[in-house]
Amino acid sequence: MNAILVAGYGYELAGLAYYLFFLTMARGRGAKRFAVRSRVLVFIAAFALVASVPFHYATTSAGVALMIMLALAALASALIDVRSGGAPKT
Secondary structure (H helix, E strand, O other): OHHHHHHOHHHHHHHHHHHHHHHHHHOOHHHHHOOHHHHHHHHHHHHHHHOHHHHOHHHOHHHHHHHHHHHHHHHHHHHHHHHHOOOOOO
């Protein structure tokens, strides 16, 4: 079990969940609710989390910290968009 956690498969599953969240953000009503900033942050966080397995940066403290910061920034941005009632008009 420890080998699975060290390899980063938990991060990869979280990245896949973020990618599904990105797909819901980019289609239909989600496109109107979320700003481009939120969609880009969620996509970058999903990519970073999924890439933790082949690039092995889930084994370093800096890699884990970066993934967590990206994931939290993406969620915070999405939460701000939801609380404000939709994407800003440009």
